[in-house]
Every structure is written in C-alpha cells, then in structure tokens.
Amino acid sequence: MTIPAAPFTHLPADWVGRPPGPQDVADLVDLRGRHETAARGGTSGAADVAAEVTGPGAAVREHLIVRDPDDRARGWATVHDRAAGRVLVAVVVDPGLEGPVADALSTTLFDWAADAAAGLAxxxxxxxxxxxxxxxxxxxxxxxxxxxxxxxxxxxxxxxxRPVTDADSAIRVDDRVRPVRREHGGMPAEADLLAVHDVLEQAFADHFNHHEETFDEFLARLRADPGHRWDHWWLAEPRDGAPAGALVASAVLDDEGRTTGSYVDYLGVLRSARGQGLASALLDAVVGDAARRGRSSVALEVDADSPTGAADLYLSLGFVTRYVTQSWHRDLRVDET
Structure with missing residues (x-):
C-alpha cells in the first residue's frame, strides 16, 4: 500500500513527517514511554516498538513519525491491518507539547491514519x-x-x-489441560494450532467487536510478538477429548529483553463447555508455568462489561486491576477520504 502524504496544513511548514526506519526506533521508544508514563504511570517494552516498526509486525502496519524543526520526535501514528473490516489506530503526541500545537499535531496524525486505513480497506x-x-x-x-x-x-x-510466588509452582495442572503437542524439530503440531484457532474463533464469536481472523492472519500476528513462545499455548479437553478451551500466552519482556512475567493474550471456552471449570484450569496452568520459570507475575486484559463473568473469575483468582483503558471506534467509508 502507498502511504498517503501527511496533511500538514495544520502544522508549521518546517515540521516533517515520514515513515520511520531503524534509526527512529530509539526515539519512538522514548516517545511512547513518556506518553504512557504520563497517562498511566508505566510503560511497555522497547522490543514491542522495534517489532512493530522494523520487525515481523511491520508487514501489517503503516507508520508516520513527525519531527519538529529541531529534529525531535513529537508524534507517531500507526495503522494496523488487524482483520477484514477492522483497522487498529494508535496516535501518540509528545506529552510535553501543549495548546494549539499539540492539537494541530493530533489532527494531523488522526487525518493521516484515516487516509491510511482507507487504503488498507x-x-x-x-x-x-x-x-x-x-x-x-x-x-x-x-x-x-x-x-x-x-x-x-x-x-x-x-x-x-496477579503476582506469582514460589508456592504457585506447586499448582497441579488439571488433567483436562495440556500444552499443544510438539512434533519432530520442536515445532507445534498443526492440528493443535488449528484447534486453538477454531476454539478461540467460536468462543469469541459472541463477544464485543469480534472480527473473524483467518488462521494464517492469527498465526502470523502472534508470531510477530517479541514475547511469542510456542510452549505458552494450552488446550483444554473435557472428558470426551474434543478441544473446548484454549489459552495463548506470551512472555513479558523488559527494556533489556529479559523475561519478567507472562501475559495471557487469549483465553476462550466454547459456550457449550462453560461452567465446567475449564477457564480456571487453563489459568492455573499459566500461573503454575510462570512460577516454575521464576517469573514475577501473570497479566491480562478483560472486558469490564463481559457477559461471561470473566472479570469475577479473575478477581477470585487473585488478579487486581492496575489501570483502565477505553476503546474508541469510528466507522469509516472509503469514499470519505
């Protein structure tokens, strides 16, 4: 896709916008870090930025970095071709900018993102x-x-x-839960990967804003995560042996690339198998695994309005809310851009 030119009519003529390259990663890490620190008191890892801008995640993303006349990175917009009919948009404005200049930069970045998303559509x-x-x-x-x-x-x-302690290493894994099988050479069995994808697609079909994702899109997106690990994927099988639950986790990395915790990317149970304790069993598996690996915590995101009662389950298992985020949507027709 050809990246649209930045609509710089809102900004001074000496501000420059272009697609970022490897030379910009350090500045983008700093920019995102300052934004997240100002907004929530913490920041995500540097490895995530590199993966999105120049690594495996770049194939499904378009970026724009905006620099001021002193060559300081002041803004960053990303569009992520997530699935058919859905584009993720991220806009970061330097928290040190204020007033009309900050507003103008925000307008510039959101306008560019709409044009880029229309191109993806x-x-x-x-x-x-x-x-x-x-x-x-x-x-x-x-x-x-x-x-x-x-x-x-x-x-x-x-x-x-949820904090992880040494005592959690003794958690017994439910006999209905198993890791995805590994084949010769250490790669996971394709049948199990297909089962994970199938279970999650079905489990989330009735969830908020679900957009169907092909198996290839699903696999490529998760493998692009710097924390991706095949041995962090589990399946849950009731007594009849058919997969009915799945959990995909990843490693949480610090700015030095060291593993500090585990993150639950997906946890889903088929509607027909809910109420049998499969979600709790899968969570026990990931917590016990994190403890045995010497990690400090397990983290996840949950819909505060989920009709499944997932938030209550996590609270009962010792998870606490660190901060809160919001989803904002805009329906865009291609002919509007």
Missing part, C-alpha cells in the same frame, strides 16, 4: 472499515482528541495482574 476490496483506537482512562487529553477526530467511546477494559 481498498486493498481488501472493502468500501468501509472500522477504526479501532483507544485511550487510558486517566488521559482526558487523548479522549478529547479522539472525540474531535470522530471517534466514540464504546468499551472499558481492566488491565489486570
């Missing part, structure tokens, strides 16, 4: 797509910019974490 042969962005609950500035760009707040998410 056209490439898929679509006439419309959903722009899916977000904000931290404690960041009213970002929320105001989203509203100004035509987005509406649609959901709230709890970012939860």
């Amino acid at each position: 056209r490439a898929r042969g679509l006439s419309a797509t959903q722009l899916d962005s977000g904000a931290f609950e404690a960041d009213p500035r970002q929320q105001a910019w989203l509203a100004a760009a035509g987005y509406s707040r649609v959901r709230t998410w709890w970012q939860m974490r």
Whole structure:
C-alpha cells in the first residue's frame, strides 16, 4: 500500500513527517514511554516498538513519525491491518507539547491514519472499515482528541495482574489441560494450532467487536510478538477429548529483553463447555508455568462489561486491576477520504 502524504496544513511548514526506519526506533521508544508514563504511570517494552516498526509486525502496519524543526520526535501514528473490516489506530503526541500545537499535531496524525486505513480497506476490496483506537482512562487529553477526530467511546477494559510466588509452582495442572503437542524439530503440531484457532474463533464469536481472523492472519500476528513462545499455548479437553478451551500466552519482556512475567493474550471456552471449570484450569496452568520459570507475575486484559463473568473469575483468582483503558471506534467509508 502507498502511504498517503501527511496533511500538514495544520502544522508549521518546517515540521516533517515520514515513515520511520531503524534509526527512529530509539526515539519512538522514548516517545511512547513518556506518553504512557504520563497517562498511566508505566510503560511497555522497547522490543514491542522495534517489532512493530522494523520487525515481523511491520508487514501489517503503516507508520508516520513527525519531527519538529529541531529534529525531535513529537508524534507517531500507526495503522494496523488487524482483520477484514477492522483497522487498529494508535496516535501518540509528545506529552510535553501543549495548546494549539499539540492539537494541530493530533489532527494531523488522526487525518493521516484515516487516509491510511482507507487504503488498507481498498486493498481488501472493502468500501468501509472500522477504526479501532483507544485511550487510558486517566488521559482526558487523548479522549478529547479522539472525540474531535470522530471517534466514540464504546468499551472499558481492566488491565489486570496477579503476582506469582514460589508456592504457585506447586499448582497441579488439571488433567483436562495440556500444552499443544510438539512434533519432530520442536515445532507445534498443526492440528493443535488449528484447534486453538477454531476454539478461540467460536468462543469469541459472541463477544464485543469480534472480527473473524483467518488462521494464517492469527498465526502470523502472534508470531510477530517479541514475547511469542510456542510452549505458552494450552488446550483444554473435557472428558470426551474434543478441544473446548484454549489459552495463548506470551512472555513479558523488559527494556533489556529479559523475561519478567507472562501475559495471557487469549483465553476462550466454547459456550457449550462453560461452567465446567475449564477457564480456571487453563489459568492455573499459566500461573503454575510462570512460577516454575521464576517469573514475577501473570497479566491480562478483560472486558469490564463481559457477559461471561470473566472479570469475577479473575478477581477470585487473585488478579487486581492496575489501570483502565477505553476503546474508541469510528466507522469509516472509503469514499470519505
């Protein structure tokens, strides 16, 4: 896809926008870090930025970095071709910028993201797509910019974490739960990977904003994560032996690339198998595994309005909310750009 030119009519003429390269990664890590620290008091790892901009995740993302006349990275926009009909949009504005300049930069980045997302939709042969962005609950500035760009707040998410202790290494794994099988050479069995994808697609079909993702898209996206590990995938099988639950986790890395915790990317149980304790059994598996690996925590995200009662389950198992995020959506027709 050809990246649209940045609509710099809102900014001074001496500001520059372009696609970032390897030379920009350090500045983007710093920019995102300062944004997240200001908005929620913490930050994500440097490895995630490198993976998104120049690594395996770059294939499904387009980026724009904006620099001021002193060559300081002041803004960053990303569009992620997540699935048919859904594009993830991320906009970061330097928290040190204020007033009209900050507002102008936000407008520039959101306008560019809409143009880029329209290009992704056209490439898929679509006439419309959903722009899916977000904000931290404690960041009213970002929320105001989203509203100004035509987005509406649609959901709230709890970012939860459970500390892991040495005692958790003794957690017994339910005999209905097993890791995905490994074949010769250490690669996972394709049949098990297909089963994980199938279970999750079915389990999330009735969840908020589910967009069907092909097996190849699902696999490529998860493998692009720097924390991806095949031995962090589990299946749950009731007594009849057919897979009915799945959990996909990844390693949490610090800025030095060291593993500090585990993160639950997906946990799903088929509607027909809910109420049998499979979700708890899968969570026990990932917590026990994290303890045996010497990790400090297990983290996850949960829909605060989930009708399945997932939030109550996590609370009962010792997870606590660290911070809260919001989903903001905009429906975009390609002919609007």
